[in-house]
Amino acid sequence: MNSPYPDYPSSPHYPAQQASLPPTQAQPTPGGPYLAYQAPYPVPPGTPQQVPYPPYAQQHYTAAKPRPTAAIAWFMGLFVFAFYPGIGAIITSVIMIAVGLNCRKDPEPVRTNGTAAANWGLNYLLATVLLLGSFLYYMIAILPGRGSDDFLPWGLPVVAWLLISLFHIIISIAFGVRASRGKVVPFRGIPFIK
Template identity: 35%
Template sequence: MSALPWGLGLGVFLCVPFVSSVLASIAMVVAGRLQRGKERHVAENGRNAANWGLTYLLLTVVLVGTHFGLLYALTRDGGSIDGFFPFGIIILTWITVSVVHVGFSIAGLVKGLRQEIFSAPAISFFSRPEVDDERR
């Protein structure tokens, strides 16, 4: 099923902040990579979902890690952060990326159910799948 890897991206709604994002990303990557060697649109959607899942995972780790790392560094000696901005821009960027992730997951799910290929702008971690001519 070409929609499965994209549908797993909606696991971000498990409502465990940050952890849900990591789990949804990993699920997308694993399910996407398991689609290799299948029909062209299934394999292509799997690759695209895996690429986006890994991109989202990377963004989550960097942005959330930076946010909490800075929070710790700035407050460890009893210091405080006055106001939300500009410090909050990092976590707001991650929230924005997460909303975009949900949109991509829904679009990929719908396109996959229609047996169409969906591609999100992502880092190309995985190359195009090899597919037998009979399955194209």
């Protein structure tokens, strides 16, 4: 019987024996433990077939998408620092309204927070136009014919606008942080947009 194993010289204690294993195939069976580029070795009978691992298995992990929040609509309120006072308030309000309305297509709580930011932007816009507009009307139409010693009654709109602007900055930061945590902001203002 031909054996795939080489004959080794026998020792004095063990006489030479021929292998009693049946002949094996030259190629491993499909799904065997050896890859195609490896040399075929006989598999002893009764050994379970193993599926080889790919030589370089790479796992692909997709990056988790950030959860949408309407915090950006509130943080847009901080653009009030980027422009000239008065004009910056108008531009900031328009940006907050646009970004807040854009958030309304997202699910809750983004929709509610975006609507609240758009409402506050509209409130701040109206306050800026009314208060600064009345002060500019006083400066252009009434002040030239009168003395400059009565600033206090007509200067109250500017003082009120400055206080509202300070409140605007505080709630833009506070509500932006609250919205970024996924919480619903408690809106402060007239709800023009439902």
